[in-house]
Amino acid sequence: MPAQRHKRVLLKLSGEALMGEDSYGINRSTIVRMTEEVSSVVRLGVQLAIVIGGGNIFRGVAPGAQGMDRATADYMGMMATVMNALALQDALKHQKVDARVQSALKIEQVVEPYIRPKALRYLEESKVVIFAAGTGNPFFTTDTAAALRGAEMGAEIVLKATKVDGIYSADPNKDPSATRYSRISFDEVIARRLEVMDATAFALCRDQKLPIRVFSINKHGALQRAIDGEDEGTLVHV
Ligand SMILES: Nc1ncnc2c1ncn2[C@@H]1O[C@H](COP(=O)(O)OP(=O)(O)O)[C@@H](O)[C@H]1O
Numbered sequence: 001m002p003a004q005r006h007k008r009v010l011l012k013l014s015g016e017a018l019m020g021e022d023s024y025g026i027n028r029s030t031i032v033r034m035t036e037e038v039s040s041v042v043r044l045g046v047q048l049a050i051v052i053g054g055g056n057i058f059r060g061v062a063p064g065a066q067g068m069d070r071a072t073a074d075y076m077g078m079m080a081t082v083m084n085a086l087a088l089q090d091a092l093k094h095q096k097v098d099a100r101v102q103s104a105l106k107i108e109q110v111v112e113p114y115i116r117p118k119a120l121r122y123l124e125e126s127k128v129v130i131f132a133a134g135t136g137n138p139f140f141t142t143d144t145a146a147a148l149r150g151a152e153m154g155a156e157i158v159l160k161a162t163k164v165d166g167i168y169s170a171d172p173n174k175d176p177s178a179t180r181y182s183r184i185s186f187d188e189v190i191a192r193r194l195e196v197m198d199a200t201a202f203a204l205c206r207d208q209k210l211p212i213r214v215f216s217i218n219k220h221g222a223l224q225r226a227i228d229g230e231d232e233g234t235l236v237h238v
């Protein structure tokens with residue numbers, strides 16, 4: 001076992017990445033590939049909590065939400081994350097991985113509510129815990145939910161699996177000359193307004209001294225390398 005392997009991590013999975021090549025919803029082969037990677041790290045004995053996004057179904061700030069009351073649109077976005085959480089739980093079941101979904105919004109017939117001690121117990125029992133409905137509050141994001149739940153679960157690190165392979169000096173989708181950092185401090189990320197995660201999430205992790213690693217969801221083996229503390233993507237440190 002590598003000396004640096006993390007024992008308990010909070011993995012943030014992008015909702016948008018679940019779309020794969022599609023323009024909306026959940027792409028079957030993408031979710032299967034993701035859950036194969038997740039199940040292989042769970043088999044190593046790593047305690048894994050997951051926060052899943054919802055951007056593949058609905059975003060409170062999307063053009064489709066224009067003219068809507070922002071809080072209403074955000075509640076729709078949170079409901080979208082519940083759908084993704086159920087799809088992820090089901091896909092993990094096919095990999096013979098036991099997962100529990102806990103929602104920050106009460107939808108009792110569908111998922112159990114978030115109860116911190118229960119979530120901690122699941123982790124100790126080596127069950128994957130999937131946190132749905134973000135923080136349960138409008139005007140927040142699932143990145144902030146990842147920071148919050150990561151801190152509550154006592155995770156050693158927040159692993160953000162996203163479309164880009166790290167944090168760049170500028171948005172690499174807009175500026176092809178942008179260069180990737182292998183390590184960067186929270187203060188620098190915030191001062192330079194690097195937008196791969198929102199400022200609330202960065203600030204919460206900085207205050208809780210909870211490091212973040214940003215890596216590509218599409219790179220085979222990247223999750224394993226991130227779990228093993230290897231130089232993958234970008235590490236944001238205190
Ligand atoms: N400095 C930066 N480095 C990397 N990505 C950035 C940067 N600034 C903006 N981005 C954008 O952030 C996106 C990832 O954030 P986001 O869309 O919120 O991801 P997710 O859906 O995974 O939560 C990337 O696709 C990229 O276009």
Ligand SMILES: O=c1ccn([C@@H]2O[C@H](COP(=O)(O)OP(=O)(O)O)[C@@H](O)[C@H]2O)c(=O)[nH]1
Binds near residue numbers: 016133140
């Ligand atoms: O605590 C939260 C988390 C999410 N959302 C809403 O849910 C949507 C989907 O989450 P997010 O955009 O973070 O998902 P991802 O970027 O991972 O696809 C957001 O746009 C918000 O509208 C929210 O209101 N509060």
